[in-house]
Amino acid sequence: MTPVTFLSLGPGDPELLTIKALKTLKDADVVMVPATRNREGVMKSRATDIISEWHLENRLMVYELPMLEDRQAVSLVYDRIFADCVRLFEEGRRVVVAVEGDVSIYASIHYVMERLEEASIPVVQSAGIPSFIAAAASAGLSLVSQQQRLTIMPGDADAETLHRLLSSNHVVVVMKLSQCQEAVKDFLRQNPQTTCHYFENVGTPEAYHTSLSDEILSRQFPYFSLCIIYPA
Amino acid sequence: MTPVTFLSLGPGDPELLTIKALKTLKDADVVMVPATRNREGVMKSRATDIISEWHLENRLMVYELPMLEDRQAVSLVYDRIFADCVRLFEEGRRVVVAVEGDVSIYASIHYVMERLEEASIPVVQSAGIPSFIAAAASAGLSLVSQQQRLTIMPGDADAETLHRLLSSNHVVVVMKLSQCQEAVKDFLRQNPQTTCHYFENVGTPEAYHTSLSDEILSRQFPYFSLCIIYPA
Structure with missing residues (x-):
């Protein structure tokens, strides 16, 4: 069988x-x-x-x-x-x-x-392609290189956790981003030098990607959204 | 073009x-x-x-x-x-x-x-299937669920980092495992209750997987090896 x-x-x-x-x-x-x-x-x-x-x-x-x-x-x-x-x-x-x-x-x-x-x-x-891998490919990004670490987290990101991980050389992927929209936006406002790539609906005709802070801050994050944040 | x-x-x-x-x-x-x-x-x-x-x-x-x-x-x-x-x-x-x-x-x-x-x-x-995703599939594992976080790190794992991540609800994947063989083995010896899945040559006819601590400790880790360690 x-x-x-x-x-x-x-x-x-x-x-x-x-x-x-x-x-x-x-x-x-x-x-x-x-x-x-x-x-x-x-x-x-x-x-x-x-x-x-x-x-x-x-x-x-x-x-x-x-x-x-x-x-x-x-x-x-x-x-x-x-x-x-x-x-x-x-x-x-x-x-x-x-x-x-x-x-x-x-x-x-x-x-x-x-x-x-x-x-x-x-x-x-x-096995299948996870959305964060497809997101990186669609924007031509390397997720991790050399001694960097990669942390994937669900939509419970807060400023303190993001700070802690980024300052210890973790690249951070936040999935289910709509669940922590304000925390992530606050973090970006307070850390304007941060490199953040934001994605909606990866792998579909409605796919959207930006790394411009103003554009990210003005979006209403939908269910299928994620971001990749790089250490400075 | x-x-x-x-x-x-x-x-x-x-x-x-x-x-x-x-x-x-x-x-x-x-x-x-x-x-x-x-x-x-x-x-x-x-x-x-x-x-x-x-x-x-x-x-x-x-x-x-x-x-x-x-x-x-x-x-x-x-x-x-x-x-x-x-x-x-x-x-x-x-x-x-x-x-x-x-x-x-x-x-x-x-x-x-x-x-x-x-x-x-x-x-x-x-985009392609990363080895840690294929490893999880081959052993029928969930990598992360609920509020867990997933951290992928290269072969520079040490006991202190593993402790810190696991105790804050991170699942840890160590890639390039041959580069930190002794550190990982020491960690497993000192934490015998740890759930660790060890993989060699994922996705090839030589693929090998075990979660038995004795078997992991007796292996000489080859180049294509990785492990997935779960928080207690």
Whole structure:
């Protein structure tokens, strides 16, 4: 029987899928993908957009994830994904759970993978391009060189942490940037000499990048945004 | 004219190339790749191995990089790569400079890219799977979740730095692990409860992974090795 594959789709550009990932998607019977309803009630799924480019819509199974911080509601959806994985695996189907970005970087669906392992269902994980790697490539940047260190953090950046890391030669990537918008903007205002590259919607047609402080300060950071801050 | 592309090959498995990278390689007139002579005098090039799987050997241009820390000798090879990029670009050829792993993560060839930009030669950078992402996937690991931070560091890890990062909820990836072999082993001996995943030759047929402390301590870390250490 084929293990359940937790497959990374990369940041958005369908051609940033790996060759291995595309083969796995083509061989799958069922591909589970997350979707979220926006404030206007419209279902959005970057995962579906990526997969549809390869004409594989017919095997999609879309799960609506509740927005924001309702952990209990999310947990119920994960319970359903878990149960469906078990059932489909036992029916002998080739099941893929597709994830935007890379599944090892802040992907809470990893919890379902761990539950399957506990239930003795074989699983495999397929690597993808994380959004911060795609961001660096799109702007022609080196993330780390020589003795620099690279720290990736979720949207809980504060001025003190940024100071501490940057002054000890860490390059800092802040993901989920919309969650700490004011803290990062304050830091940039107080440290005008900082080199900060700001990105929205990396790997999509709406991609936006700037390293101009004024432009960064005037943006309303959307959900899919991140920044790369370099030590002086 | 086609920009000079700095292209990431990923960690070793030819199928971990992105679809975009393979297209770019197929369209190239010249693909520059690094190679290194080992202690026995045999030329080794993981980049060549990856590309050869796709039957593109005929366009390869191999550059021998001196081993170890002879910066001046490396610098002379980079001067030659730079000059060849300029000449081939001006002849209208489609030039690719291929790099193992991802070109934004500790790839000193980025220096050639920056020199080309200064010389007003257009360049683009193509994203690839970094070795630590492939390592996590191969072992079914989540690298970071929730409020954890992820720090990637080169082979200058010491016990104090590891302690400090781990105790402030950083997951730590140590690359170029052979350069700080004793420091990491000492840390593991002194902190036997630590969860450490150790990897050699990720993405190749010689890949090796263990999280057993005794096995890690008994290995002689080779050049292509890294570890992922989790906070308690």
